[in-house]
Amino acid sequence: MRIPLSIAISLAALMSSAPVQASGERAISIATEGASPPWDGTDANGELYGYDVDVGRELCNRMKLKCSFVAQDWDGIIPALLVGKYDVIMSGMAITEKRKQQIAFSIPYAAGFNQFVVRKELGLDAGDTKQKVNLSTIGDKEKAAIERVRSTLSGKAIGVLRSSNSEAVVKALLGDVVTIRSYDSLDNLKLDLGAGRVDGGLADYFTWRDFLETPAGSIAVFLGPELNGGLWGPGVGAGMRKDDAELLAKFNTAIDAATKDGTIKALSLKWFKTDISPGQPK
Amino acid sequence: MSGFASQFVVAFMVTVGLALVAGSLGTAFGLFLAISKGGAAPRFMSVVTAYTTVVRGVPELLIILLIYFGGTTLASKVAGRYVEVNAFTAGVIALSVVFSGYATEVFRGAIAAVPAGQTEAAKSLGLNAWQRWMFIIGPQMLRLALPAYGNLWISLFKDTALVSIVGLTDIMRVAYVGAGSMRAPLSFYLAASALYLSLTTVTLLSIRLAERRYPAFGR
C-alpha cells in the first residue's frame, strides 16, 4: 500500500505552494489562461507555453525576478488577481478602460487584432478580410464594412469567450441580430464550431489563424475586416494590482527595453510569424 | 496522449487526497455537531440546523467558488497579513463543509435510532457520559449510519470534480484541458469517467465490506 505516502507528498507539495518571499529578491507568479495558443497554451505535459509565457520569462530575466506561471480560467482571471492569488496577468489581455477601473496595466507588449470566423459550409460572403477597421476611428468605409458583417451574420449563433472584449464587441455591434454564446475557454468554442453548434465566433486573429491551419479548423474561414481599437483599447498589456506600483514600473522599464532592442519583435515573429510588437509608447 | 497519461496519474492522487482529507475533516466536524446537537441548548441547536440547511441547500459549485474567491480575502483580514487559500485548500474546506452538513444529519438520525433503553441500561450500570458514548451508543450509531455514510463518500468523490473549476489539477481538470488542447473530448472524458467509476467502486466495496463485517444490531 504505497498510496498514503504519495498522497502525503502531494498534499505537502500542494499545501506549501503559497508564494515564498525571500528577503531582497521577490518571487512573483504570473497567471495565463493556457487555452488560447499561440498567445498561451497547455502542452501534453501540462506545461504552459506561448508568446505570453516567453515574453513573461524574458521580462523576468531583465527584472531579475523569480517568476512562475500558473493557469487560470479566463472568467476568474481578474477577480483572482485582485484577491492576490498571483501578482501579474499575462494572457493576451487587451488594455481597456473597464479593466483599468479594477487593475493597472503595463505599457503594451503586443498589438493584436481580432476577426470573425464562420463555418465554411454556410457559404457566407466573407467580404474584404484584409481591410483594417479601427473601432475608435470609424469613418464611412468602416461603417459600411460593419454593416455588411451585420447583415451577413444576422440570425446566426456567434460564440465568444466569456468575459472577453470580443463578447462586449459582439454585444454592442451585433447584439440585436445574432445569438451570443459565451464559452469558458476558446478551446471549447473551437470544439463547438467544429461540431456545428455555433455558426461562427469572434476572437483574436492569431488564435483563429493557428486553428484554421489544423485539420479540425479547416471547416471555418475568416469573415469581415480585421478589427481593433474601440473596446479592445491600445493593445495587450500585463495586468497588476493597482497598489503594486513598484512592480508596474519595473515591468514598464523592461517592456520598453525589450521593445527597443527587438526582443519583443523576435518573439512575435517566433509565435505569430508576423511583427505585432507595439509601436513606441507615447 | 502519453504526457497526459502521467498527468492523469498525478491528478488521480490529487483527487484521492482531496477526498480523503475533506471526508475525514467533514466526518469529524459532522460527528461533533451531531453529538452536541443531541444535548445542547436550543439556541445552539438552531444554529446547527441553520448550518446544515444552508450547506445542503446551496449548490456545491457556488460554495467552492465562494470559498476560493472569498476565502483569501477573509483569511487575510482575520490574520492581518496576506494568507493564500489555494485551489486545493479551498477545495478541502468547501468539500468538508458540504460533507459535514450531510454527515451531521446522517449521524443525528442514527443516534436517534439507537433505542433509548440502551442509554438507560448503561446509566444503570454506572457508566459515565464519556463511557456511554464510547462503548454503547457510538458503536451502535456508527453501524446504523454506515449505509447512508457510505453514500456520502460516493457523492464526495464525485463532487471533487467541481474543484477543477477553480483550477485544481484533478482528474476533471486534466480531462478538460486535454479535451480542449488535443481536440479529443470523447476519449478524455471517457478516461475521466473510468477513473471516477473506479474510485466510486472501491468506495462502494469498502462500505459493503464494512457493513458485512459490522452489521447493525438486530438486523
Place this chain on the structure above:
Amino acid sequence: MNFGLMLDAIVVLPSGIGLTLTLTVLSLMAGFLLSVPLAFIRAFARPGLSLAVLAYTYVFRGTPMLVQLFLLYYGLGQIEAVRASVFWMILRDPFWCALLTFSLNSAAHTTEILCRGLQSVPKGLIEAAAALGLKRLQIARLVTFPIAFRISLPAYGNEVVGMIKGSSLASTVTLLEITGMARQMVSATFAPYEIFIVAGAIYLALTSIAVKATQFLERRLSTDRNPAPRRRARFRPALPHQEITPPVP
C-alpha cells in the same frame, strides 16, 4: 462588501430562475417516467434484465454529472456519425444536451430509490392482493407502487433538491440559468463574492421550497395511525363519535 452590487444581483439574477426551474422540473419528470418501469425491472425481473438496469444506474451514479455532461456535449459532438444522425437535432442544442444528461442522471438515481421502496413493500400485502383476484398489473398499479412511492418519498425529496443544485452545471455549457447569469455578472463586475452570495440565497430559497413541499406530501400520504387534524374536519363521521358512546367496559 458592496451592497449596491448585491442589489443589482438581486434584480438581475432572478431572470435565470425560469431556466433553472425548467431544467429541473423537466428532467425530474422525464427521469421519473423512465425510472418507474426500470425500478420494476430492477426489483422483480430476471437477473439478466435486472443486472442490465443495474449497469446503467451504476455508471450514472458512479461518475460526476459534470463529466457526463461534457461527455454528452463535447464528446458525442465529435463523432461524425452522431452529427449525421437524427439525434443531432437534439444534441446540437445545449439546452437539450443538459436536459438529456440531467434526465438520465435523475432516472438512474430515482430507479434505485424506487427499487429500494418496491423491495420493502411487505410480501404479505402483495399475496393478499393476489388472493383478492387482482391481476399483476393491477397489483403493481394499486398496491405495490403507491406503497413503494410513499416509502421512497424522503429519499426522492433529496433527489429533487439534488437536481435543483445540479442544474447549476448547465452554466458550463453556455446556458444562462442562475449560475450562468451569476458568472456573466461576475465577468462584467469582477466582484465574485457579492454576486455568488445572492445566487446562493436564491438556490437556498428554491431548495427550501422543495424540502417543504416534500414534507407536506409526506404528511399528506402518511399512513400513520395519528392522521393529521384536518382529515378529521373534512368529513362528518356517519357513526356517532367515539367520545359520545364509550366502549362497554
